[in-house]
Amino acid sequence: MYTVKIENVSKSYRKFQALHHIDLQIEKGLYGLLGPNGAGKSTLMNIISTILTWDEGRISVYGYDLKKDSHKVRELLGYLPQHFQAPGQFTGEEFLHYVASMKGMNNRQKRTIEVQRLLEQVNLTEHTHKKIKGYSGGMKRRLGIAQALIGQPKLIILDEPTAGLDPSERIRFRNVMERLGKEYTIILSTHILSDIETSCEHVGVINKGELLYQGETEKLASLAEGTVWEISVPISHYDEVEQAYTVLSSRREQEQMVFHVLSKAEPKHRATCVKPTLEDGYMALINGVIT
Amino acid sequence: MSGMFFRCRLFFKKWVSSIYGIALLAAIPIAAIILYHDFYYEETGKLLSLIFEQLAPIWLILILQRYFSIEFDSGFFTQVVTYPIARYKFLLERFLFACMLFFIMLGIIALVLTSIFGAIIWKAFLYTLPLYFFYSAVMLIGLVISKRSLGALLGGIFLFLLSFIGAPLLGQALQMIMLKYGSVIYFLEGKTGYAFADNDLYYYNRLMYMGFGIILFILALIKFQRKPV
Amino acid sequence: MKQLKNNFQYEWLLLIRNKFLAIPIVINIIAWVYVLYEKSLLGSGTTVENQFYTYFIWILLLNLFLIGIIAVYIVNRDRDSKFEQLAMTYQVKNWQWLTGKWLIAQVYGQILTVLTVMIQIIWFFTAPMTAAEVLKQSIYTFAQMGGAFLIIVSFGFLCAVLIPNIFSYLAIPALIIVSVFLPFDYTGMALEFDNPRLHLLTPFDFMFVGKPYEGIWGIERVFQSTLIHQMAVIVIAILVFAFILFIFKRNRRSKGEKQLLLALLSITTAMAIVISFIRFTDYNQGFKQYVETGNFYIDTLLSDYKRGTEEEYYEDINKYYDEMQDDEHYDFSIEISDLDILLKEDHQLEATNQLTIKNNGEEAADEVLLTLNHQLNITACHSERELSCSADGDFITLTLAQPIQPNEEFEMKLTYGGEILQYFDEGSGESAFIDKRRVFLPKSAGWYPLIGKRTLFQVLEDEQLYVKFQIRNTRLVEDFPTQYNVSLQSEGVEVPLLMSIPKTENGKFTGTTKHGLELIGGNMVEQEVAGIRVISHPQLQESMSSIVNKYHQAWAGLKEWFDLDLMPKTIAVLPNNQYYNQVQNMTEDFYLLNEDTVYGEGIEEYIVNDLYLQVLRSGIPHPETFSDGGSSEEADFYDRIIFDELFNWSIYYQMEKESFTKYNTDQDWGTKYDQKIERIKEMEKQGDEYLLAFTRYLYDASNKLGNSKEFNIERLADAFEKEMKE
């Protein structure tokens, strides 16, 4: 059962077309949205979050038409923008109460329970009474995540939620998401593939406003099967290799450089075909090595 | 110095490549032409007062605001102050750029008007300078306090309103709109023969604004120089 | 609702935690402290109301600006920080989101209103005022300020929603200037482009010139119409807000919300139209009557007049009015006038007048003319002599069957009545009225029969004014005194009534005067100072007694040194506007003081100027300056100035006993003047009395020689010194 259905959606900012005929189906669980800077991820997410309108196509969320029943969708929605700002004069707790009230939670007791739960979830209990002005970058980000999760939304959209989080917070975040993903639909965009690799079952890859791939995460890696090569050359050949191939990674072994490169055909140098990772699959897709 | 020249050119280029910027610049001469053609003035002073004391300050406010907004509203100035340039110099530089634009435009108008009304235009222009300076200083204070061009804008507008509606409140000595009085024009023309006990007052009035302007200006620079962002 | 309460609470938190938002409150407090400081400078020479309302408009305007800016800021804040965008993904309804902000801006504004009203109440209780009066005044302030803030917040929101950038802030001063500037600059003469009806389009009722407070009449005139005006303002404020809700993020609005808003919009629109219409007609009938009056009396004598510079223009106009003064001689006089008057609320007047008319001329006549305002209708006209009455406009012609011989008298009786309500300044003030708590029937209203054919108003065409004419009162000075016996009754009038002639017993006034009758009712008292009857606001009693004493000294001095008997029997202290309206027909019998200028420092200078003008107006030969044509036949400019100075000093001297040199220190007329003044200073060494005598000598010379070359101070001084030595 698909919870979010995007059919043939296009969007342009004045003359610049940011999304070209996107078709996307999303199920319950975690869904990763990948793509280079400027691909159109945020644009797409803003559209689903009812912030932006779009030019053509249809979107339905849990069976509601996004255009006609946007207020119904908002009842289901939790959203974290890429650049989250909160009024600095509030303390973290006040802010979450404020948001909760605007999300329709008017019972003070219930709200307090919910706010406490969320503060714990994002590990901000220590800072509840601090003004947001005094929050660090990561703390602000976590507050943003908390506000998105208020009211147990069925559709959670997180635009680069892990940017600026320290490793332990990222792990904590991942665990929360995995738990929520069992019940709810979560769409998140990120540039850190390891976030997605472990927790998202499905991903979509967008580049220049076009959908390049959608499907299971593992399959994205296997797409690059046969195009990732390991070559080992003397250090003096460094530049030569870099010019000839798309280099995925390199490491030094004594006097030799070992490269992982992308190539459709077998490279001229002595090379062995290796098993691609998710990253390799993504790079292959973006660089047009596979279609 | 060449760096400053480059920046000046860059800002100017940005200015003339936006519709709003061009419209703002064009507004000065256009309004002057309309005022000159469409209204009948019994006295030159009325026209001079309208152009120099009542409309020009609006332009000054808008031009300064736009210059300030480029770096302050985007928050970029927090970055700029980490560069190896003294903070006050940075502020002064932006201010000078804006003033240059303003005075070039107003200078052109003064030049044209001089060919019609004679040297009194220049005298009136010079007579209004302290007022412009005071306006800018107030805007600068607003800017450094609020760290947004909004502060500057509100400061300027408040002063502008005061010059109109607050005139009776300011009393004779602090009047901002002066040129409309015939006796002030006489004073500027250096006419004597009648008793104008107020002559000193016209003089001190502008000295006062100049003085306040300098004090506020320096205060703004000091505050900006000192205060961590 | 609960949701709204929450939003409101959190907006409130944001508000009180923003340090910049304390600025307006601080500014207000500073402003009031300044006002109180100024007040202590001025002393308590005037009423507390006068002081309060002098500053009230300023403080109102200042706050209007601040509150408007804050309203814009409250909307822009969350939009600029992008938080609004995020909030728009919540379930919160548009109306809840905006109403929370709107209410908080309103609360902020009303805090300032309450602050002002509290200051007013405390201040007013320091004066002897009844609680009811204080309450009324505070209701007025509350309505004016509260309504103004209500609507400026709505418009602030509208600007912020419509203009999504920093320029939304500019819209506030622009709006204030557009709406307030015309009435603000208004001096009672609306120029061609300035339709006075547009003065209604202000966030507070601005239908007055200067300030709403009118001395002995308080705020009675404006009170009711202000309440209506502010009611309209409140409804429009809600209407505008409903409109904002209607256009805000339309795609986010639910159907139910839309229908509710449409309902609210239509209800408020209907109410706004009805109330605005009531307010408009309320004003417009006054304006219409003003125009009617103008057209009734209009005089096209100067229609082909060409305007010069402003100064020249005013000079010409004044000259014209001087020439047109209604001082024409008429041979008949009213010897005795017994007047029974009944005043009724709503400006109604009924009167019976028994007149004894005498022919003072040398010839017999069979026609006698009287003047009575055409607003009043004559219902009966009797006489034991056979006569017929006919009215045409303001004039009544009595045609007698038998001519009336020189020195012969006859009696007659007139009964008349009607509405007497007159306006000045495009209807933004009333110059003759009978109301519950305020009555004013000046002589110039023509409310009782005057002898002869008198012009009640001088109306002059003026292309530069919106109404195309200007109105002035004429100077109705009679040739012969009349003995008036007035019996006064009133229905529905709640304030004490006084006349320009003394009261003998309850409701009876008797006196002989050339000036005629003025009837005043309001919050006032009568006292006697140095033999002069003084009518003023009760709070002015004390300061008036010292001021009138000063006047008395000056008048006594004029009599002693120049034989000018200008001392009046009665002085009335009128509010600013009425003073300017009536000043034309001040006479030696009845003198007016302007409430606004008769206090504070420099009262002596004020008195000097006032009396100098009185001398000019009284038609007595007087020092004459400032007609500097520069012709070779005229006296030297500096000579005339020096004479003027001396004359003024001699009035000043009666009060302050200050030497001429000291009095003259600030004068800066150039070197030629300084040379000439040396001679005077030389003479001063002989004593102040000596110089006074010389001034008298110059005065006589000036009366004889006029403005001719002969009038040469140097030569006159020589002659005077010679005379003194002998």
Ligand SMILES: Nc1ncnc2c1ncn2[C@@H]1O[C@H](COP(=O)(O)OP(=O)(O)OP(=O)(O)O)[C@@H](O)[C@H]1O
């Ligand atoms: N308001 C706007 N006006 C014009 N163009 C815009 C606007 N917002 C985004 N774009 C353009 O649309 C494209 C997609 O932008 P978007 O923000 O969706 O990218 P993204 O995939 O989120 O990138 P990133 O990973 O850097 O966040 C970009 O090319 C950007 O330049």
Ligand SMILES: [Mg+2]
């Ligand atoms: Mg993005």
